[in-house]
């Protein structure tokens with residue numbers, strides 16, 4: 196069976212499950228709501244935590260999302276999966292909350308964008324010059340570093356990065372939910388990615404330095420120099 | 427092309443949005459400038475890392491949803507959602 200066939204089988208199974216669940220929801224059956232909430236709350240919380248970085252806010256957003264979903268369950272068309280529909284709703288609930296909540300002090304994005312010398316050349320930072328040893332960080336450490344770096348991005352950049360690179364919205368959809376123009380989304384996404392790169396450079400560099408200085412069981416095992424050759 | 431323009435057009439290049447002329451100017455810089463070459467590789471890697479971290483099954487998808495939270499949601503549902511019956 197090809198992967199596409201497998202996917203479409205899984206998809207049609209999910210649709211069949213949705214159909215019977217939806218009947219229960221529309222009849223107001225408690226078990227149907229329980230099943231819906233059991234299946235979707237984990238993933239929805241994960242989305243909300245990424246956007247809001249705060250457990251209380253994340254839970255409030257998920258609760259808001261459910262309430263708005265429950266109110267509009269009669270209008271759910273069934274052209275998307277229930278999980279996809281809820282995903283869209285929780286993303287919107289998070290964006291709403293981000294717009295209204297008090298701004299937290301944030302790193303300036305300017306500090307994270309590349310600098311240039313007077314002659315227009317890239318000013319390569321110390322941390323970007325490090326050896327290519329990132330890949331020998333353990334997966335768990337690497338995940339923690341990346342999550343932490345995403346969390347440090349200023350809200351307006353983090354939001355675009357999450358929507359485009361993580362939640363799978365395309366540029367037009369992102370522009371739509373954020374009420375921005377397409378070029379504005381592209382500019383923000385590019386800056387967000389540059390800032391993420393810089394943050395990762397710095398964090399990995401710091402780790403490597405710390406490991407070097409400790410001179411004990413290092414985080415980084417001996418890696419071959421992976422310095423690339425220019426063509 | 428200077429590094430500054432290279433970095434500015436990097437995303438458009440990766441998204442294949444540059445026209446032929448712009449692309450060949452871009453690639454000429456890419457092939458001649460070690461720093462920008464490295465910058466592009468690290469940029470692409472950062473994007474990939476961001477994507478993969480959140481997709482991984484062992485990633486931050488919580489299986490620890492507190493029962494109290496689920497109950498609060500279901501209770502709120504009964505408060506709003508009984509009009510259908």
Ligand SMILES: [Zn+2]
Pocket residue numbers: 316317428429430432455459460461462463
């Ligand atoms: Zn350059």
